[in-house]
Structures are given as structure tokens and as C-alpha cells.
Amino acid sequence: MPRQSPPSLPPAPDDTLLERQLRDSRTLEDAPEHVIQRTLQTLQGLQQQRRRTQAAAPAGLRQRVLAALSFDSAAATGLAFGVRSASAAPRQIVCSAGAVDIDLRVETADAGRLQLRGQVFGIDGACAVVLQRDGAALAEAALDAQGQFLLSAVPPGPATLLLRSDDAEIELPALDLGAGP
Known part of the structure; x- marks a missing residue:
């Protein structure tokens, strides 16, 4: 070859x-x-x-958005997360509305009242947090520079939490604020 x-x-x-x-x-x-x-x-x-x-758009007109519930520790079973102690942990509620996330903690305060502590992510600028029952304001606070707020001495019962900025209003799903977390 x-x-x-x-x-x-x-x-x-x-x-x-x-x-x-x-x-x-x-x-x-x-x-x-x-x-x-x-x-x-x-x-x-x-x-x-x-x-x-x-x-x-007329002056004062706000876009209203209903937030979706992402997590509620009251609905979670103890076995799924484990029980570490006998003391009650604060109830955690997490909601989302578009690019806005709301982390809410419900804690027992004095005299059977509740304290709502939260943080809002995704809102720039001034925003008021209003807790309502039957259309009447129970408590109101403004977000601080880190997007945190505190509502103290809240009576137990059903309520609605609203976040209000100049051009938008976000409503969280109806909350059943029982006697404690």
C-alpha cells in the first residue's frame, strides 16, 4: 500500500x-x-x-393592590418547624404585592393587647401603615428609613392592614388577630 x-x-x-x-x-x-x-x-x-x-389622573387617585399571603406561621404545624421551647414565638405573616414584600410579626403585649412589628421591602419614599377594623383606623405608623414600623396596644380581633404611599395603596388579606400569636 x-x-x-x-x-x-x-x-x-x-x-x-x-x-x-x-x-x-x-x-x-x-x-x-x-x-x-x-x-x-x-x-x-x-x-x-x-x-x-x-x-x-385626578389628584389624590391611588392605585389599589391586594397583597397575596405567602406565609402565615399560625397555619403551619408545629411538627413541620419543630418545637424548641414552651414559650410562644411571635406569629409571622409574609405577604407580597408585585415588587413589594411585607414581613409582619404579631406579639402579645400587656393587658391582652397585641403589638404588630413589621418591615416593608420594595417601597421607596414615604409610606403610612394603617390598621383598620370595620373601616375605622385602630393604629397608624410611618415607615422608618429601613422600612420598619411598630403598631402598639392593638386589640385582638379581625383587622385589615393597609400601606399607603402618595400614588398606591396595598391591602393585606384580612387578618384574624386572635388573643395572641
């Missing part, structure tokens, strides 16, 4: 050619002018539409 020769290697590339090709590959071409103009017009149209929508 005739013996085959190994394939030959291509000639060594010219360093100048490689350098030029590398430089060219890093250069981006501009988009065609008509594409740039069309994109700018679209963005301007969206900005104008947003300004018209904001101007058409």
Missing part, C-alpha cells in the same frame, strides 16, 4: 494581518440613521403618552 503523507499545515499567519483583523472585530458599526430616528420617535411617543396619562 502506498504510504500517505501527513496533511500540511497552513502557512504561519502574518502578525500584521492578525492585528488588523482583531482591531476590526472590536469596532462596532453605527445603526442605520433611519433605525435611530425611528427608535427616538417611539421613545418620545411613549414619554408623551405617559405624561398624558399622569395628567389625566
Whole structure:
């Protein structure tokens, strides 16, 4: 059988050619002018539409959102989480509404009253926290710089917690604030 020769290697590339090709590959071409103009017009149209929508909204109008319950330790069984001591741990309630998360802790306070301690994540700016029963405010607080709040001396019973900012209102699902956690 005739013996085959190994394939030959291509000639060594010219360093100048490689350098030029590398430089060219890093250069981006501009988009065609008509594409740039069309994109700018679209963005301007969206900005104008947003300004018209904001101007058409009556002053004081808020978007109202119902938060979804993510977790309630009162509904969790002791076996799933383990029992570490005989003392009652604070009840934890976690709710979400879009990009906003609310972590609420319900603790027993003096004289059969409750204390609600919480933190809100995802709200920038001023926000009031209002606890209501039958449409009447039971307690109210403002968020601090870390998004935390405290509602003290809350009587047990059903209640609704609202978060109010200038342009939105988030309502948590109805809470049954029993005699303790």
C-alpha cells in the first residue's frame, strides 16, 4: 500500500494581518440613521403618552393592590418547624404585592393587647401603615428609613392592614388577630 503523507499545515499567519483583523472585530458599526430616528420617535411617543396619562389622573387617585399571603406561621404545624421551647414565638405573616414584600410579626403585649412589628421591602419614599377594623383606623405608623414600623396596644380581633404611599395603596388579606400569636 502506498504510504500517505501527513496533511500540511497552513502557512504561519502574518502578525500584521492578525492585528488588523482583531482591531476590526472590536469596532462596532453605527445603526442605520433611519433605525435611530425611528427608535427616538417611539421613545418620545411613549414619554408623551405617559405624561398624558399622569395628567389625566385626578389628584389624590391611588392605585389599589391586594397583597397575596405567602406565609402565615399560625397555619403551619408545629411538627413541620419543630418545637424548641414552651414559650410562644411571635406569629409571622409574609405577604407580597408585585415588587413589594411585607414581613409582619404579631406579639402579645400587656393587658391582652397585641403589638404588630413589621418591615416593608420594595417601597421607596414615604409610606403610612394603617390598621383598620370595620373601616375605622385602630393604629397608624410611618415607615422608618429601613422600612420598619411598630403598631402598639392593638386589640385582638379581625383587622385589615393597609400601606399607603402618595400614588398606591396595598391591602393585606384580612387578618384574624386572635388573643395572641
